Amino acid sequence: MDGYFGRYLDVDLSDEIIEEYETPEKWIRNYLGGRGTGIRILLEEMDGDEDPLGPNNIMIFATGPLQGTGVPGAGRHVVVSKSPKTESVSDSYAGGFFAHELANSGYDGVILRGMADSPVYLVIDENGPGLEDAEELWGEETADVDGKLKARHDGGRVATIGIAGENLVKFSCIINDKNRAAGRPGFGAVMGSKKLKAVLVKGFENKPIYNEEKLRKTQKEFVENLKESSSIEWGKYGTASGLGALNERGILPTKNFQKGVFDKHEKIEGETLFNEIITERDNCTGCPVRCKRVVRTEFAGEEVEEKYGGPEYETLSAFGSLCMNSDLTSIALANQKCNKYGLDTISTGNTIAFLMEASEKNLLEEDIKWGDSEKIVELVDEIAHREGLGKTVAEGIVEFAEEIEADFAVTSKGQEIPMHDPRGKKGLGISYAISPRGGTHMEGFHDDFREESPEIGVYSLSDRFSWQGKPYATKRFEDFQSFLNSCIFCAFTTNYAGENYNGHLIRRMVNATTGMNIGPGQMLDIGERNFNLLRIHSRREGYTRSNDKLPKRLREALPKGPSSDSPIPKDKMQEAIDEYYKLRGWEAKGPTSDTLRSLGMGEVIESIE
Amino acid sequence: MDGYFGRYLDVDLSDEIIEEYETPEKWIRNYLGGRGTGIRILLEEMDGDEDPLGPNNIMIFATGPLQGTGVPGAGRHVVVSKSPKTESVSDSYAGGFFAHELANSGYDGVILRGMADSPVYLVIDENGPGLEDAEELWGEETADVDGKLKARHDGGRVATIGIAGENLVKFSCIINDKNRAAGRPGFGAVMGSKKLKAVLVKGFENKPIYNEEKLRKTQKEFVENLKESSSIEWGKYGTASGLGALNERGILPTKNFQKGVFDKHEKIEGETLFNEIITERDNCTGCPVRCKRVVRTEFAGEEVEEKYGGPEYETLSAFGSLCMNSDLTSIALANQKCNKYGLDTISTGNTIAFLMEASEKNLLEEDIKWGDSEKIVELVDEIAHREGLGKTVAEGIVEFAEEIEADFAVTSKGQEIPMHDPRGKKGLGISYAISPRGGTHMEGFHDDFREESPEIGVYSLSDRFSWQGKPYATKRFEDFQSFLNSCIFCAFTTNYAGENYNGHLIRRMVNATTGMNIGPGQMLDIGERNFNLLRIHSRREGYTRSNDKLPKRLREALPKGPSSDSPIPKDKMQEAIDEYYKLRGWEAKGPTSDTLRSLGMGEVIESIE
Structure with a gap:
């Protein structure tokens, strides 16, 4: 299928074996790519009881349909793996220039298994993929690693860990292009545990594009839309x-x-x-x-x-x-x-x-x-x-x-809550509580910014303090953002609502790249499937609804300001979660087989049986 | 693709030539079947200026993915053709037993072109398809035709016109199984103009089913759901x-x-x-x-x-x-x-x-x-x-x-308004005004019966007299019903909202039959595509927004009763239509090429250029 090579580089660090891993077209059609295909691979290749910092955890660097095409918003890659913080599979995104190289490397991504005996780094360049000794890079600062590897390999882009990852700090991250971070779930520690200091990649094989002319035409419309919206000025x-x-x-x-x-x-x-x-x-x-x-x-x-x-x-x-x-x-x-x-x-x-x-x-x-x-x-x-x-x-x-x-x-599920207080964004509070990724601001409903979003199906909005309709709006926005995350598309080039909503243009760029025919609804289906895929992982790890809760601090009212007197009481949150679970078709353990069938993902039912 | 034979019988009545017509898999994936594929064929084969009662009009009997499988709700077929009433392509549905035979005939449907010199009828049975003389049946009552043809061909199911169709009465219909009618757009007259008295069909070739076990399992769930709902008792x-x-x-x-x-x-x-x-x-x-x-x-x-x-x-x-x-x-x-x-x-x-x-x-x-x-x-x-x-x-x-x-x-667009007064169902009023089929109750939002329908994306309902959110709810329900109509599924075995909502089960039966993976959103995409396909036809016929209006009578208030004092003023309706057009991405003439691209139906853009 266009838009993909249909293969990942599959690297076993323990045995230093490098192979190719083919991704069935059905996975791409159902889950699109990026985190979707990545997490689908993990479902296939892992059992759910691995030590996140042990040799059986798998880490994947992945790209999606738009990476490598040069369209704005797609300069991002995703890392998926089991998180040492949440003890379940999670995903982490970073901008920069690494994604563009990886997506033109002849592989849609890289699977990293096992654990090296001593520090190594992975190179993917014109000489093919290979592991190199990184003993002398161990302990180095990220920018130094970046500079040294580029000099040694005559260019390329580098993702690397610093000493925090080497020291297995639970909230260490992976830095690419010196100042972009794949943060949050602690994947720096996972990389550190594998003794993989860095990955350098050069794009030397053009990504297959279904209809280049259509892509560029839509890209132009997309940029014009961005210019009309507040995005460029916002920058x-x-x-x-x-x-x-x-x-x-x-x-x-x-x-x-x-x-x-x-x-x-x-x-x-x-x-x-x-x-x-x-x-x-x-x-x-x-x-x-x-x-x-x-x-x-x-x-x-x-x-x-x-x-x-x-x-x-x-x-x-x-x-x-x-x-x-x-x-x-x-x-x-x-x-x-x-x-x-x-x-x-x-x-x-x-x-x-x-x-x-x-x-x-x-x-x-x-x-x-x-x-x-x-x-x-x-x-x-x-x-x-x-x-x-x-x-x-x-x-x-x-x-x-x-x-x-x-x-x-x-914290929520071991993940520190990010910098959006949910007491004044009730919908986001639901996401913080229920997300299989723990407290995340990257897939939720930010109540206070939204106009109506007819394509997303959120057309009647209550105010940011109200619980009215919030489980529904939260689910819908999560699904939309989950789609964006499967495209690995940037939230800051996306207009979620109002006149300059551009979900349709993002989708059309995906269609032009892949030859798919994704409409507004299927866009949300893909998002919902991927959201459930993540929840299947956490289900397999033993997470249940009882883990979906907010920390005590957020149950206290803020003392002053425009969001004071609006705490998140336990019973209110539980009511909202009741409704949310019903909307998602989840039982306490997560998605039921019926729900998965209704989403057209019957193929993963055995994972929950 | 399973669930389809992928071919229609293609009958030229003028030259008595019977061939096969292959339907591209892309059409089936995009438009599903039933009226979707039927109307897509008409877009391909007609130009838009045909006399509905002339030889260049084409009439199609079609089945969809679920006909022929025996699942409840799917005992229906659709007829599509250019209507002598609306002067645009329309669709008409009938229950009974004819659909089951047609769907097991080795063809997904029958295309009827041209015009016979003298009355004929079409037989599709174990001897293959053929045209037979119907001179002596001309003028006969429908039940008599039914009886005589069954006797002559040893069974089968019959769809026939009576004298109204022969006399080209503009609101004549096609009767199958003696008492089921494909009514509304005047297709009896179209059949009469073609001097085609009847079609007898016997199912002698099993419809291909992707996963019979899955289908029957879901069918069972579907029937259980029906039993829990009010549907069975309602019967x-x-x-x-x-x-x-x-x-x-x-x-x-x-x-x-x-x-x-x-x-x-x-x-x-x-x-x-x-x-x-x-x-x-x-x-x-x-x-x-x-x-x-x-x-x-x-x-x-x-x-x-x-x-x-x-x-x-x-x-x-x-x-x-x-x-x-x-x-x-x-x-x-x-x-x-x-x-x-x-x-x-x-x-x-x-x-x-x-x-x-x-x-x-x-x-x-x-x-x-x-x-x-x-x-x-x-x-x-x-x-x-x-x-x-x-x-x-x-x-x-x-x-x-x-x-x-x-x-x-x-009337609306020449079609008499059916028996639901829109003054007490404002959403339905919008459908009556905007539908490319003219006044129809088969694809609209019946404001007074609905609970929340999260899958359909209608979660906040205003009362039946209010205009609030009605363009949005109307569009969403139209798209859902348009999907049902592409499945040719019965509205009375469908629960649109509340606890016993069963859209997901219908979709899962389609998936089991076809091997497709339709999720809740793609379900609506298919509906929306088909709704637009119909509007492309009316656009081609010269219809514009100025034709979207209700008759004067409905602008007057009802004099008494619980829906009095709630007329439909012109300006209110125009405001609602403004919003509706915006939601559909329509300009005055109908869908724009941008809208079609966003729906994943770029392949039909040339029809509007």
Whole structure:
């Protein structure tokens, strides 16, 4: 089928065997690609009781139908594997330029099995795929690895771990192109456990495109639509522009989610960032939005360099408002450290905020004050090196919170909640609770931004505090975003609603690339199938509905601001989850065989039997 | 592809050439079958300027994926052709047993082109297909044709026209199995114009089924679901049970739509019918609901026999309340006459009600009083024979109304409005106005019966009088019903909403039969594609948005009852149509090429260029 090579590179690191893995066309038709096909492969190749950091866990780098074509929004790849944080299969996305190379490599992705004896890296280039010794790269910073490998192999794009992944920090990530991160589920640790330091890939084989003319025509329409919408203009302040907006709504996570308003928000928001420390704006393959921040500054005598990019919204909030820290340069430095060590900024910031609250409540020996900028950057170092407090919290805050008897770890299924307070976005709260990926903002209904979306089937909206219709809207938006994630398409080039909605154009680009005929409904079917595929994995791992809950902190009302007096009571959430499960056709354990049949995915029923 | 033979029988009546017509798999995947493939064939084979009663019109009898399998709800076939009433391509459905034979004949349907010199009939049986002389059948009543042909060919099932079709009455229909009618668009006249009296078909080749075991398993679930719902119980009084219910809501069409309440409704409603004249209940292939009425009675000395079945809801209302007629036996006789002559009961009743009002208003020489039962049955005779007033009104009431300067013909695009008053069902009003088929109740949103339908994407319902969200709900339900119509599935075995919603089971039966993988969204995509296909035909015929309107009568408020004071003002309807067109992606002329591409039907764009 066009749009795909129909094969993955299949690398066994234990035995150093490199083969090809063919993906049945049926999988591609049902699950499309990207995370869909990736997670389908994991369902086939894993049993569900693997140690995430053991040799039987499998990690996949994957591309979808649009990667490699150069269309805006598709400069992204996905990594799927079993997460050491959630102990179930999860997915993680990163922008940049790595995807474009991988999608033109002759393979739709790379399957990584087993565990090397000593550090290696994988090369896919004009000489074919091969494993190389990485002993001397072990311990190196991500940008150094990137530079050295490119020099050694005369170009290509690199995804690598830093010392955090080597040290198996549970929230370590994989850095590609020096400053893009596949964060959240801790895949840096998975890569570290496999002793795979890096992957370098060069695109030397053109991806097959079904109808190039149609693709380029639609791409043009897509870009015109982007220009008419607020997207291009938005790129100036980028994701960071969200900080002021969320503060204004009273849902900017502040003081470890004790507050939704940060008094000093102006010091760390998008415009300030732009005016004070940004030196340029960067993009991903083919994208005119250019939302990527590049900064130069210094903090406490340490330089912050352009090569590590700059902090995005989530990072600004996690190291900023969440820790009551208003020193922008310290956040830039914390961001740099995370990128060079390969640490997830959301989880790291969330962990530090947790420690600050624990210290305030005298649950720690250490004295960690709210807003102590220097301490924040120190803690990033400690976590990556597993030194000091880092020794313990590198395992994640869930167990540590139990140990110190703290009830304010803000996590869901072991995953730290990202920087959108669900008390003022009830629909997103449902996603945080039910997502098989744990707390994620990448597949949910952000109640406060939406106009009507007739194609998505959400046409009557209640306000962001209301529960009315939210399970339904949440499911529908999850399915749509799940489709986008199967296309590995960027949320910031997607208009979800209103006049400039562009789901149809994304779909038409997929159709032009693949020769498929996906209509508006089938688009959601593909999303829903993939959402269920993920839930089948968590079902197999023993997750049930009883795991779908929010942390205690979010059941408390926010004390002031426009989202105060709107907590998420247990019973309200349970009612919403009742309705949500009914809409999804899930029983306590997850999708039933009937539901799978109704979605046209009877072929995976045996996985739940 | 399983579920289909992939070929139609292609009969040229002018040259008596019988060939096979292969349907590309892409058509089946995109449009499924039944009316979908049928209308797609017409798009290929016709240009759009044909005289509906001339040799260049093409008529198709078609089956879909579920016919021939024996599953309940699928004992139906569809006829598609250009309608002499709407002057555009339309579709007409009939229950019974004919579909089952046709679907097992080795062909998915029959294409009929040209025009025979003298009356013929078509036989498809174990000796292969052939045309036979029908000179001596011309002028015969439908049940007699049925009996004679079965005797001559040792069984089979027969679809035939009566004298109304022979006489090219514009609202004549095709009768199969003696008492089932493919009514509304006047296809009896099309068949008459082709001098094709009848089609007899025997199923002698098994329809290919992808996974018989899966099909039967799902069929069982489907029947269990039916039993849990009200459907089976509903079958006792059948469609006729709607009469009391609609009267109670004040939307029982009465006195040519001047009223919504009929004082004597009890005399003609379902329970009365059941208790007084029903001798048995009949079914269609495989169906446990058994909603088909069979009556025996007499009126004015004329016997009403079981072979012609009995009146359904639409018939009871059209010859009853609409004409202010409370004599049940006269309605039974009018129904018998319509079946034996091959006349559409809705249009015939509507025409007579129009004449009654015209007479009352002194626009006619004839004296035709409201509720004159004997006159009603006389008029049925006159229309079928084109005698007396029948000479003129057999051409339809639109032109006749102009001639006598009457502004109370209740039609849309030349099609008489069926027996659901849209003043108390605003969503249905939109369908009446915009449908390319003219006034139809078979593809619209019946506002007053619905609970939430999450799969259909209609989750927030406003009341039946409100316009709020109605364009959206209308579009969504039209698409769902359009899918059902492509499956040629019965509305009375379908639960559209609530606990016993069964769209997923219907879809799963299609998947089991075809090997396709249709999910909830693709189900609606198929419906939407077929809805657009019909609109492409009407676009080609020159229809534009300006033709989308309701007759003057419906702009007047109903005088009393629970739906009074709720007229359909022009401006409100235009606002709703604005929104509706936007949701469908239509410009004034109909679907744009962009819309077609977004639906995955780029392959038909040349039809609108």
